[in-house]
Amino acid sequence: xxxxxxxxxxxxxxxxxxxxxxxxxxxxxxxxxxxxxxxxxxxxxxxxxxxxxxxxxxxxxxxxxxxxxxxxxxxxxxxxxxxxxxxxxxxxxxxxxxxxxxxxxxxxxxxxxxxxxxxxxxxxxxxxxxxxxxxxxxxxxxxxxxxxxxxxxxxxxxxxxxxxxxxxxxxxxxxxxxxxxxxxxxxxxxxxxxxxxxxxxxxxxxxxxxxxxxxxxxxxxxxxxxxxxxxxxxxxxxxxxxxxxxxxxxxxxxxxxxxxxxxxxxxxxxxxxxxxxxxxxxxxxxxxxxxxxxxxxxxxxxxxxxxxxxxxxxxxxxxxxxxxxxxxxxxxxxxxxxxxxxxxxxxxxxxxxxxxxxxxxxxxxxxxxxxxxxxxxxxxxxxxxxxxxxxxxxxxxxxxxxxxxxxxxxxxxxxxxxxxxxxxxxxxxxxxxxxxxxxxxxxxxxxx
Numbered sequence: 001x002x003x004x005x006x007x008x009x010x011x012x013x014x015x016x017x018x019x020x021x022x023x024x025x026x027x028x029x030x031x032x033x034x035x036x037x038x039x040x041x042x043x044x045x046x047x048x049x050x051x052x053x054x055x056x057x058x059x060x061x062x063x064x065x066x067x068x069x070x071x072x073x074x075x076x077x078x079x080x081x082x083x084x085x086x087x088x089x090x091x092x093x094x095x096x097x098x099x100x101x102x103x104x105x106x107x108x109x110x111x112x113x114x115x116x117x118x119x120x121x122x123x124x125x126x127x128x129x130x131x132x133x134x135x136x137x138x139x140x141x142x143x144x145x146x147x148x149x150x151x152x153x154x155x156x157x158x159x160x161x162x163x164x165x166x167x168x169x170x171x172x173x174x175x176x177x178x179x180x181x182x183x184x185x186x187x188x189x190x191x192x193x194x195x196x197x198x199x200x201x202x203x204x205x206x207x208x209x210x211x212x213x214x215x216x217x218x219x220x221x222x223x224x225x226x227x228x229x230x231x232x233x234x235x236x237x238x239x240x241x242x243x244x245x246x247x248x249x250x251x252x253x254x255x256x257x258x259x260x261x262x263x264x265x266x267x268x269x270x271x272x273x274x275x276x277x278x279x280x281x282x283x284x285x286x287x288x289x290x291x292x293x294x295x296x297x298x299x300x301x302x303x304x305x306x307x308x309x310x311x312x313x314x315x316x317x318x319x320x321x322x323x324x325x326x327x328x329x330x331x332x333x334x335x336x337x338x339x340x341x342x343x344x345x346x347x348x349x350x351x352x353x354x355x356x357x358x359x360x361x362x363x364x365x366x367x368x369x370x371x372x373x374x375x376x377x378x379x380x381x382x383x384x385x386x387x388x389x390x391x392x393x394x395x396x397x398x399x400x401x402x403x404x405x406x407x408x409x410x411x412x413x414x415x416x417x418x419x420x421x422x423x424x425x426x427x428x429x430x431x432x433x434x435x436x437x438x439x440x441x442x443x444x445x446x447x448x
Contacts, residue, residue: 005128007310009114011103014056018111020063027067029135030097030115033127039096039118040073048093048153050078050086051101052185052243055210056111060101064113069148070141073097078156080208082185082244084341085160087120091338092159102185102243105220108213120338122310161193164344167336168351172199175350178237180225181206182218186244190343197347202232214241219248219329219342226254235353236360238346246330247342249349251361259329260291261364262349266331267300267323268366269352275322275335276300282315282324284308289407289424294367307411309340370406371428373435375421380446382412385419394441398423398434406431408438419446 004010010026012018034040047068051057065075073096078089083100090098098116106112115123115131123131177199181187187206194201204224205217217224219239229237229250237250249257263281270276280301283291287304295302303321305311309332312324316334325331330340337344353360385391391410399408406425413420421438425431 004132007308008104009112011106011110011112013109014054014060014111020059023060023063023113024067025135026113026131027064028071029131031068031071031073032134032139033130034097045073045096046076046094047073047097047099048076048078048086048089048095049099050081052213053080053183053208053210054108054111054213057101060111060113064099064101065150069150072142072146073148075148075150076153077150078153080185081156081160082189082343083114084245084337084339084344085156085189087116087338088160088163089156090116090118090120100243104243104245105214105218105241108211108215157189157192161189161196164193164347165196167344168197168347170351170355172197172350172354175354176200176202176232176234177350178202178204178225178228178232178234180204180218180237180239182214182240182242183208183212184214184218184240184242184244186240186343190240190244193343193347199350202228202234204228218242219246222248222250222256226250230254236350238342240342244342245340246328247345248329249360251364252359253361255361257360257364259325259327259331260288260369261367262329262331262345263323263325264291264294264367265349265352265363267295268298270323271300277320277322280321282312282321284312284326285409286422287327288369288372290367290369370424370426371431372422372424373431375435375439376418377421377439377442378418380417380419380442381448382417382419384446385410385412388445391441391445394438398438402434408434
């Protein structure tokens with residue numbers, strides 16, 4: 001059987017793959033595994049549960065709570081709250097387990113379950129495997145006073161917003177920002193945190209009805225944000241995704257500021273304050289070459305990992321770095337958070353604007369994005385991508401033509417019979433030409 005847990009919890013079509021029965025069984029199994037690991041020893045175990053506004057989150061929340069309470073775990077309901085908010089409160093409330101119900105930027109019909117360990121950290125892979133293996137096993141159910149109590153934590157949004165504001169050292173008075181809440185989990189916490197920090201906030205897509213999350217809005221649809229920034233003459237705009245663990249931005253002229261540019265702004269800000277550990281930042285191999293070149297020009301080191309925020313976070317934890325992220329806008333400021341946090345990111349970018357008096361456009365201009373072309377070559381044998389000599393020779397030939405002006409990355413998909421061809425070059429036409437020539441070679445050499 002394929003693994004239930006992916007790179008970001010268990011995710012799928014709500015009431016399709018992801019059923020109430022599955023949610024209940026996962027929660028019971030998680031309680032048993034953590035209990036056997038000694039996580040609950042010496043006290044009544046406590047879990048916090050949050051969700052995004054999807055309507056399916058209501059029945060999944062009920063199932064998760066039923067599973068945990070039936071296994072003797074007390075539960076605090078946080079209500080609708082961003083993923084990083086649940087992670088924060090897992091730590092601040094001293095909970096033994098955090099649970100977030102969200103499918104992030106996925107369409108509304110999907111949902112997901114993510115478990116967080118004490119302190120708000122992602123569960124180790126080995127623990128996730130153990131949870132899967134123990135699902136459905138016979139167990140002795142507690143009765144009477146042994147079952148868990150369930151209560152509501154009514155100040156979750158306020159506590160999380162206050163934490164976010166406390167991480168900044170400079171007010172944002174005089175700055176106007178548009179915040180696209182994606183009809184998602186940050187519709188209350190996001191505007192409150194930015195307003196409490198002093199900014200004038202124009203919140204859009206901040207009225208979730210359970211059906212409209214990510215629907216033509218948020219970080220995957222930047223058109224409405226660009227229009228709103230221009231309409232209101234705002235200094236900047238930020239777009240969150242459904243669970244607000246990432247964000248993208250636009251400057252005052254409506255130009256998109258992607259995750260690489262945001263990381264560049266924050267890296268120089270933290271370096272100037274003497275807070276950037278070893279003057280280095282962690283990114284994936286998909287980060288734009290322009291970012292790497294800009295960091296080199298400012299004596300900031302770049303550590304690159306495999307694609308996926310989990311690998312960025314692993315490198316940060318293993319090596320002690322405190323800034324990392326992805327081009328998609330998943331930015332990890334580990335001095336203040338255990339996961340990516342879109343609201344936190346927006347606050348710290350705006351703080352840099354406030355302390356320097358410079359526009360986001362000027363700050364983001366520290367790097368020049370090279371045109372990046374990605375071609376997905378489907379229905380090929382991805383397992384042979386790294387061994388084919390003809391393909392390797394074709395890549396070497398194209399790299400020789402590009403020299404240090406660009407970059408080529410061939411990456412087999414982790415889930416499909418597909419090879420991704422990514423090319424960066426000084427001009428879009430050149431990048432497209434190289435990408436399509438290599439895609440043709442991939443197809444010719446790797447088609448079964």
